[in-house]
Every structure is written in structure tokens, then in C-alpha cells.
Amino acid sequence: MIRRAILKALAIPGHQIPFGAREMPLPYGWGTGGIAVTAAILGPRDVLKVIDQGADDTTNAVSIRRFFARVAGIATTTRTAEASVIQTRHRIPERPLQEGQVMVFQVPMPEPLFRLEPRLAETRRLHALGDYALAQLRLYEDIAQQGEAGSAYNHPVMVAGRYLMSPSPIPGFDNPKLHMSPAIMLFGAGREKKIYAVPPWTEVRSLDFDDHPFAPVHAAQGCAFCGSTASYKDEIVADDAGGRVFVCSDTDACREGQE
Amino acid sequence: MSALLEADALHLRFGAVRALDDVAVSIWPGEVVAIVGESGSGKSTLLRVLSGQVAPDAGGVRYAGAEVHALGEAQRRRLMCTDWGYVHQNARDGLRMGVSAGGNIGERLMAAGTRHYGAIRDAAAEWMVKVELDPARMDDRPGMFSGGMQQRLQIARCLVTQPKLVFMDEPTGGLDVSVQARLLDLLRRLVGELGLAAFFLTHDIAAARLLAHRILVMRHGRVVEEGLADRVLDDPRHPYTQLLVSSVLAA
Numbered sequence: 450m451i452r453r454a455i456l457k458a459l460a461i462p463g464h465q466i467p468f469g470a471r472e473m474p475l476p477y478g479w480g481t482g483g484i485a486v487t488a489a490i491l492g493p494r495d496v497l498k499v500i501d502q503g504a505d506d507t508t509n510a511v512s513i514r515r516f517f518a519r520v521a522g523i524a525t526t527t528r529t530a531e532a533s534v535i536q537t538r539h540r541i542p543e544r545p546l547q548e549g550q551v552m553v554f555q556v557p558m559p560e561p562l563f564r565l566e567p568r569l570a571e572t573r574r575l576h577a578l579g580d581y582a583l584a585q586l587r588l589y590e591d592i593a594q595q596g597e598a599g600s601a602y603n604h605p606v607m608v609a610g611r612y613l614m615s616p617s618p619i620p621g622f623d624n625p626k627l628h629m630s631p632a633i634m635l636f637g638a639g640r641e642k643k644i645y646a647v648p649p650w651t652e653v654r655s656l657d658f659d660d661h662p663f664a665p666v667h668a669a670q671g672c673a674f675c676g677s678t679a680s681y682k683d684e685i686v687a688d689d690a691g692g693r694v695f696v697c698s699d700t701d702a703c704r705e706g707q708e
Numbered sequence: 709m710s711a712l713l714e715a716d717a718l719h720l721r722f723g724a725v726r727a728l729d730d731v732a733v734s735i736w737p738g739e740v741v742a743i744v745g746e747s748g749s750g751k752s753t754l755l756r757v758l759s760g761q762v763a764p765d766a767g768g769v770r771y772a773g774a775e776v777h778a779l780g781e782a783q784r785r786r787l788m789c790t791d792w793g794y795v796h797q798n799a800r801d802g803l804r805m806g807v808s809a810g811g812n813i814g815e816r817l818m819a820a821g822t823r824h825y826g827a828i829r830d831a832a833a834e835w836m837v838k839v840e841l842d843p844a845r846m847d848d849r850p851g852m853f854s855g856g857m858q859q860r861l862q863i864a865r866c867l868v869t870q871p872k873l874v875f876m877d878e879p880t881g882g883l884d885v886s887v888q889a890r891l892l893d894l895l896r897r898l899v900g901e902l903g904l905a906a907f908f909l910t911h912d913i914a915a916a917r918l919l920a921h922r923i924l925v926m927r928h929g930r931v932v933e934e935g936l937a938d939r940v941l942d943d944p945r946h947p948y949t950q951l952l953v954s955s956v957l958a959a
């Protein structure tokens with residue numbers, strides 16, 4: 450059932466496909482949608498990487514990796530370069546993805562129009578009609594009120610010029626990585642039971658205005674560990690005096706940078 | 709030249725109520741047609757049928773050569789945001805109260821494909837001036853405006869895409885008399901400047917005189933009298949119209 454939904458999703462880029470699945474013995478918000486998708490696509494030769502906010506070593510990432518190693522008997526890794534399947538929450542790795550790799554996103558809310566139009570039947574109609582004036586209007590309001598597009602996370606994208614899609618809560622910084630990626634991008638929303646996808650080499654554009662092009666923010670400083678200025682950073686408090694440093698959010702990319 | 713919109717033999721019942729009973733209407737480019745009648749006479753129902761929102765039980769509506777009720781939803785929506793405008797009696801029904809005045813005006817432009825923020829701001833400012841609102845208040849929400857200002861904002865929101873035909877359902881309905889007069893003046897000026905065709909619903913036949921070229925009088929779902937505005941007002945033929953006209957003169 451889930452595989453079927455994945456195939457449909459790949460055939461209609463950016464379009465949300467409902468799926469039926471049994472309840473999992475796991476609370477929503479822990480990545481049930483992502484786990485369902487990962488479970489549906491893993492083969493015996495796959496190598497799985499799981500990240501949470503860019504890190505491989507958080508409790509959630511470690512548990513999911515260990516779970517699949519045990520029940521599917523597959524190999525796991527923390528290295529982006531070695532992974533064939535990467536389940537993620539909040540980030541896309543810094544290292545450019547390769548053909549043959551699959552990203553699996555955990556999605557808390559699949560509907561990009563959710564905040565603008567609370568009636569789900571109406572959002573389906575708007576998708577069918579390709580009527581995204583509301584999303585554009587929200588963007589207009591953000592710029593008018595704050596001087597820039599406000600959504601630092603989960604900034605909506607147009608997929609293949611047809612469907613408006615939530616990229617899941619990744620930072621705007623990662624949005625450009627969806628565009629023309631050689632990898633397969635699969636999105637699983639457990640609570641809402643929706644799957645959607647971006648096939649390889651698909652046009653993915655962040656919603657913007659011609660005269661206010663989408664421009665993700667970069668951290669002001671380089672990484673305190675590896676020195677990278679190109680990566681996405683977490684800002685952390687470094688001492689009792691409230692001093693702050695920036696470090697790479699992608700722990701694997703940071704490790705590579707330090708080598 | 710041919711009629712911009714044409715409808716004939718419209719019938720629509722709500723249970724036992726004949727809301728529309730064999731109604732025929734047409735409107736020509738640049739023409740303002742007032743539809744006058746007491747509460748419950750079927751004015752709003754007629755407007756909703758003409759604008760494709762409610763299907764009649766029988767009869768058809770043609771716009772620019774197309775049968776309105778045979779259009780797909782996508783086509784009808786496109787008409788609604790390019791060729792047509794709809795002004796609600798209650799501004800709150802026609803505005804997004806959670807969105808700034810500028811956003812309200814800009815929405816139809818964005819729906820029509822404009823993706824230039826600066827151009828949208830410019831158009832919004834220009835339209836605020838045209839409806840006598842201060843463009844400096846472009847980023848205020850409609851809730852901060854008075855009733856008359858909200859109504860003018862709704863009109864700007866509707867006219868920004870330069871529609872050919874506007875449906876106005878008692879646009880001056882809930883307003884104070886002096887505010888009404890100012891709004892009617894504004895509508896008259898805009899309709900003239902833009903060469904708009906408009907249906908203008910009112911139960912106030914005096915307001916119809918100010919704005920309309922032609923008047924249709926409705927009662928119990930039927931058009932009981934129709935003619936050029938001056939003729940209907942100066943020489944009403946149907947007893948019901950005579951009653952309406954004399955009640956205005958007496959007032």
C-alpha cells in the first residue's frame with residue numbers, strides 16, 4: 450500500500466497521495482511517516498543513515514537506525530557519501546547527493562496551504578485548480594510586515610511548475626538542494642497519512658517575487674570546528690558569559706571538513 | 709455590438725419559494741443596470757445565478773459567447789478574477805480581514821499571475837487613491853477602517869484587475885446616509901471613467917437614479933417592469949413601481 454503510494458507520488462511530483470497504514474506502536478511526531486516510507490523501500494543491500502537536525506547522534510536518529518539494523522538486517526552509516534537511504538528530520542546533508550540515493554523526510558504537516566486555508570476539502574480544490582494566490586498573498590504580507598519573506602523554515606516550493614509543496618520543516622537554506630537533485634526525495638507524513646515526492650532532476654522553485662527573489666540566510670561566521678562558511682550553522686551558547694559560536698548543523702559534513 | 713451578458717427564462721425555486729420566475733436580463737458593455745426590489749424579491753439570487761455561483765433550475769446565462777453554467781470551475785474562477793468583480797453588501801464578506809489593505813487589493817493581481825512585489829504595491833497605492841483612501845495606510849488591516857472605508861477598499865480590491873463587468877449586491881446597504889451618498893458618487897465616477905458594465909442591486913430606487921442607465925424592478929421573483937432609468941422613474945407603469953416611486957417622492 451505504501452509502495453503503491455510512493456510510486457504514485459513519484460509519478461505526480463509534489464502531489465500528496467493518501468495512504469492507508471496500520472497504526473504504529475510509536476507516537477506521531479517521532480517520525481512515523483518517515484519510518485513507514487523507509488521501511489517500504491529498504492532492500493537488503495541498502496545502507497541507512499538517519500539524521501535529526503543534521504546530527505546522526507541524537508536519541509531519535511540512533512534509535513531509528515538501530516531499529517532498522519535489527520529488523521531489516523541492513524547496514525547503517527553516519528556518512529552521507531556511503532548511504533543509499535537517508536531518513537531525515539529538518540535537514541538535507543551539505544554533501545551533494547548522488548544519483549541512486551534516496552532522501553526520506555519526516556513530515557509533521559504535509560499541506561502547504563494549511564495556515565492559509567484551514568478547510569482541507571478547499572485546499573484540495575485549490576491544488577486541483579493550481580490556484581496558489583493565497584500562498585503568494587501570505588508571502589506579500591510577510592514582506593510588507595517584516596521586509597522579507599518570513600518563513601525561515603518550511604518555505605513553500607513549486608514542484609515542476611505545477612504543485613505547491615511543503616518541503617517539510619527544513620531551513621530555507623536547504624530549499625535550493627531540492628532543485629534538480631540527482632537523488633529521489635520522498636516525504637512521509639504519519640499523522641496525516643500522506644506521501645509525496647520529488648523525482649530526480651525535477652524543477653523545484655521556492656515561492657518568491659521577481660523583485661524579492663528567495664534568498665536563504667547564511668550564518669555571519671564560519672563554523673567554530675571546521676571553519677566552513679558555506680554550511681548551515683546552529684548558533685550555540687559557548688560559555689557562562691553568554692558568548693555564542695556557530696557550528697555546522699550537519700555533523701558528518703563538519704567531520705569531513707575537519708579531516 | 710452585442711450584449712456582454714445575457715440571460716433568459718431563468719427559474720429557481722427554494723422549496724415553495726419561487727426565487728426566480730421566468731427572469732430575462734441583459735447588460736451591454738459600459739451599461740449600469742439597477743435591479744430594484746424589496747427584501748426577498750430575489751435580487752441576490754438573480755445576481756448569484758448571473759455570476760455563475762448558483763445554477764438555475766432552468767434557463768441559461770451567456771457571457772462573451774460562453775454558457776456560464778457550463779464552464780468548468782477553473783474557467784469560472786478565471787472569469788471571476790479577471791473579467792468580473794463581485795461587491796458584497798457586507799464588506800467583511802468581500803475582504804480578507806486578516807490581510808492588509810494592500811494585500812487585499814493585490815490578491816487578484818497575484819491570482820492573475822503578477823509576481824512583482826513592487827508592481828503590486830504600486831497598483832494598490834494607485835487604487836487606494838482612486839477610491840479616496842490614504843495609501844499611507846496600505847499596510848493596515850481592514851478592521852482599522854470605518855464601514856464606508858471598508859466598502860471603498862472592497863471596491864478597489866475588485867476593480868484592480870480592470871474587470872469588464874461588476875456585480876454589486878447593495879454596496880451601500882449598511883451605511884449611514886451621508887456615507888452612502890459619497891460612495892454612490894465614487895461609484896458613478898469610477899464606472900464612468902473605466903467604462904464598466906455593472907449590475908447594481910438596491911431597494912432604494914432613488915439610488916438607482918443616480919447610477920443606472922436602466923432599471924429592472926423585481927417582485928416575488930419576477931421582473932415586473934424594465935426600462936431606461938428616467939422613463940421608469942418619471943413614468944412608472946406597473947402599480948408596484950408606482951408605489952416605490954411615490955414612496956421616494958413622499959419622503
Ligand SMILES: Nc1ncnc2c1ncn2[C@@H]1O[C@H](COP(=O)(O)OP(=O)(O)OP(=O)(O)O)[C@@H](O)[C@H]1O
Nearest residue numbers: 722725727745746747748749750751752753754911
Ligand atoms: N439558499 C436559499 N435557501 C432557501 N431559500 C432561499 C435561499 N436564498 C434565497 N432564498 C429565498 O429566496 C427569496 C429571494 O431571496 P433573495 O436573497 O434573492 O432576495 P433579495 O431581493 O436579495 O432580498 P434582500 O433585499 O433582503 O437582500 C427569499 O424568499 C429567500 O428567503
Ligand SMILES: [Mg+2]
Nearest residue numbers: 751752753877
Ligand atoms: Mg439580497
